[in-house]
Amino acid sequence: MKSVLMVAEKPSLAASLAGILSNGRCTAKRGNNGCSTHEWTGPFRNEGNVHFRMTSVCGHVMSLDFISKYTSWDKVDPVQLFDCPTEKKECNPKQQMRSFLAHEARGCDYLVLWLDCDKEGENICFEVMDAVQHVIHNVYSTFVTYRAHFSAITDKDIKGAMESLGHPNKNEAKSVDARQELDLRIGCAFTRFQTKFFQGRYGDLDSSLISYGPCQTPTLGFCVKRHDDIQLFKPETFWYLQLVAGQPEVTLEWARGRVFKKNIAIMLLNRVKEHKEATVESVSSKESFKSKPQALNTVELMRICSSGLGIGPFQAMQIAERLYTQGYISYPRTETNQYPENFDLHAVLRLLQPSGDFGDEARAISSDFQTPRKGKDAGDHPPITPMKLGHRNDFDRDTWRVYEFICRHFMGTISRDLKYRTTTAKLKVGLETFTCTANVLLDAGFTKVMTWQAFGKDEAMPPFVQGTQVPITDVRLAESQTGPPDYLTEAELITLMEQHGIGTDASIPVHINNICQRNYVKIETGRKLIPTTLGIVLVHGYQKIDPELVLPTMRSEVERMLTLIAKGSADFNDVLRHAIKIFKLKFVYFVQNIASMDMLFESSFSPLAESGKAHSRCGKCRRYMKYIQTKPARLYCSHCEDNYTLPNGNVKVYREFKCPLDDFGLLAFSTGVKGRSFAFCPYCYNHPPFRDMPKFGGCNTCTHPTCPHSLNTLGISSCVECETGVLVLDSTLSPTWKLGCNRCDVIINCFKGATKITVEENKCSECGAQLVNVVYKSDKSKFKDGSEEKSGCVFCSSEFAHLVEKHRAVASRQVRSGGPSRGGGGGAAGPGAGNARGGRHGGRPPKDKMAQLAAYFV
């Protein structure tokens, strides 16, 4: 018996297709990459019975990238990315999709491709064929490989597709290859160039990546456009007449709406004032409808989640994905908003009826079932509908809200339209016309279940009778101003993206998420998108250099060229070469004129030279803080609007270290090689986290139990001179090392050139100081026996004696007792070992470190 391999785009679809094609009689076996294989026996074309094996991929198998030589941002000029070689790599090497497919293809004579019926699906067809070409004989032959064309996952459609198999479309697949290559080259070239150009110039750019992309940049463009409209808006004053008449009194609307010239308004007012009565010219009423919704597709789901539920599209899709994998809703990524012909709407309605939350509505609708509206059938997946009844307690709050919305929306689509009556009265005063309208609800229709769209209160109207006179109670001139538009809402942005073909249902939330994460826009209350300074400056910069770079039409122009490839009317290589040439020219021009964008950056951000080298991140918002060197020296976080006082002296960023308490980037303070130095957290320095830590203290006064920079971890012994200080290892200047007192100016330089020094748990049996472990590079060892590593006591170990010197910090205040006798006057003489041990020379022995710490806690 012959065998047929069939491949779908995702595991869930493979299962559905196998179920339909085998009439529910297939076996299933789960692969270790999440893809299942289903098997059964049945007839195939004119082969009689064959063995079917149906499996799937997980979206694309391959993705495009530059060859490894061009991955370096430092060694490669971005302009090279327009011509350099690319290669296809497996999207997810861990999945081993290619070898999985090859394995499943063993022994198969035919290949039937069930990928989604769009260009991406066509492209994946060829990825699958490539993966199995060495296993299935003649896989590129039209007698071996077939393509199923289906537009809905229904019995009829799927079995029909099996009866009329076609062939994969090479041109459509190639158009996707071209799109991938263009996006890669253009996006990466611009992104690398911009990032490298601006990153090194400004200290307070709050994004580590200044990205450009053919979808994300126009998306940002929409947000900035609205911002500019608001900024450029000039309010205009206008005037209008308000007429009060009738019994009960109503304020009527002026048919002219408003006028922008005051003297004209006054003239018209005076003419009206000549009359004491208004004439009822007509009273008419008509029935109006508000249509029930169309079946739900992805974009509409995202829009309503954002505008109605306050859940962003990215999160909404994550929730929808989870609801789908748990079987509560149908596949959530679809453009189609029309139910398939034989879709069993009643079955869905039946499963909702037992619900305690909307079961009443479900039952009411089932006895008053209405045919749903027609919409668009994109041929991908059926609309999003409930598949299983869920209960409030099954989900977290937002998941329930999304699920409940999907259920209620479904019921809305098979409800009646909302019906209301509008009554309009037209009153005439001289030549001026005034109207009064009142709406009265006749049938709530779908709003009974979609309660958030409910009709407002019924409106009343005085009993105006045509042809009669009505006394005018009052007429006055009102003044008002035109207002600016509001910022773009997320729902509006989604609509704009959809209209301009920016992104797809699956990628729209990703693009919006991107421009938020890159700090180009912020989402404020009401899910409005407010562009940041960075976002505004970027878009304005493009507009100065090459406005096309930010126009949504740029994407559609590329898509138009790609369609030529897909239709077979243009050659793949010609189109690609042409498009790359254009964008390379644009890129070169952009690079040449980057100064005009830089001017905008200059006026919005602080050049790095001015803001000093020390710029560390704020622990609250993770943005870089401004280093203000003018006294008093401080760090300023412009986002949080907080200031942090700094010690006077040299302040540098202390590598990548962060304070474990507040996430602020650690800094290193020093007054020179021979002066004091310590690590500190700018937040703790101003707001000590522990009672025993002094204000304006460094990490060497912090009693955090585990932080690798704290007094607890790096303390060695009590100070050899002052009463309360502790000598703490300072590694901020390594490979220069010192023990510094955290209270006075005592400094013990030691172990110069060591690569690593760690403070050990154990104490010296003689003086009680913590032991240290010192490591030198093998060829740089300073130990007399040449060994690389030794543990011992800084004060007592003879092997350490020649590596430890003691002196007082230079250019600092006099310490209390002083005395040149101590420790041989700061020379290299026996590191105060004498005073540390004996105390006979007036010094005290170093106390037990933990006892010292305990004293701190009191």
Add this chain to the structure above:
DNA sequence: GCAAGGTC
């Protein structure tokens, strides 16, 4: 460290 497109 980069794009956009699938899907999980």
